[in-house]
Amino acid sequence: MARPREFDEEHVLEAVMERFWTAGFERTSAQDLVDATGLGRGSLYAAYASKEGLFEQALLRYRKRARAHVDKLDAEPSAIKALRILMTDVVDADLPRPHPRGCLATNSAIEMAAHNPRIAELVRENFGILRRGIEGTMRRGQATGELSSNRDAAALAMFVFTAIQGLRVMARALKADDRQSLFSVIEQTLLALR
Amino acid sequence: MARPREFDEEHVLEAVMERFWTAGFERTSAQDLVDATGLGRGSLYAAYASKEGLFEQALLRYRKRARAHVDKLDAEPSAIKALRILMTDVVDADLPRPHPRGCLATNSAIEMAAHNPRIAELVRENFGILRRGIEGTMRRGQATGELSSNRDAAALAMFVFTAIQGLRVMARALKADDRQSLFSVIEQTLLALR
């Protein structure tokens, strides 16, 4: 051991994630990352090897968001209410002004998954966290009688999860005044669970 | 008038669209487009001004796909069957080997919409063609009594359309053996219309 690191890894990765999230991988340059983190090029490359390595770290960090969503799901007793809160949160989180940033995992699925197997795997892992959380909520709702028990919980969870991916795409493409139609989609999705 | 064009615009734009579709805007270089079309740089830029101009043309051309989907919807008498065919077609079309390419409009919504208003508008136009087609099918189903008439056809159409966007995201991220789960999502979506 010799000289210790001077930078705060939490802060650096947060800034990196933010940049990749709004601009995407290709539109974010190494210079952008230097500016965003305040580190020198040498330090950045010594610690994370490459731009792709940095992106992987950002995606790993993004898992916390998925886990937070799952925690919030588990905190609400009513399954339907929990799923409504989840989807409303997703729409609200993906639509900040001035530019909607969508979901980092969804964006990465489109932009990177076909070109980088490592990233594709991380995206699927991110997806899995939320999908399994939804499935748990679904089973809970079936146990309490809130949801019909004669339907496949895993299939229903995949259905809701896919709807969320659709909402995230629409959030990135629609104008702000179409926001209301996304909430209508949420209600139609919840209606389908009864 | 002087020397006429030697290249076939149809062929050129088809090749350009194909390239942007699989690789995305940023991962497609001007050199890639020169190679794909067989034209020289000068010819390409004289005809289309810029890489973005070329992308716009590709997206304009892509509308034909959306229109073909709508035509197929209109050809099937049963609304439910028509929508099942549509969604199955979408999943099949988005998942060719070796790399799933998804949907050009969906990919562009994620990659470009926040950065380029012109592209964002073309994406919304593409979306609108299919969404309105679905809405028409929905009304038809209500008229024949196949679908319940006491639900909002526009809201149902938006719901199905958003589900399709979700399917397109999943198609780009999932492994080939998860294909079956996408068909399960299709059935859950159709079930919600009854």
Add this chain to the structure above:
DNA sequence: CCGATTATGGAACGATCATTCCAGAGGAGT
């Protein structure tokens, strides 16, 4: 058949890209 005008495509451009290098700085172990 002859200017006028446009298409052609490869060479050339400056900018920017991701990455590497390196000289200096600074704690850790002895």
Add this chain to the structure above:
DNA sequence: ACTCCTCTGGAATGATCGTTCCATAATCGG
């Protein structure tokens, strides 16, 4: 206090980016 070893950050590198230039070719109207 001295020697490692690592961190640091700006300079440098070669590649590639999108775009422009330009000499040549080809077709038009007259």
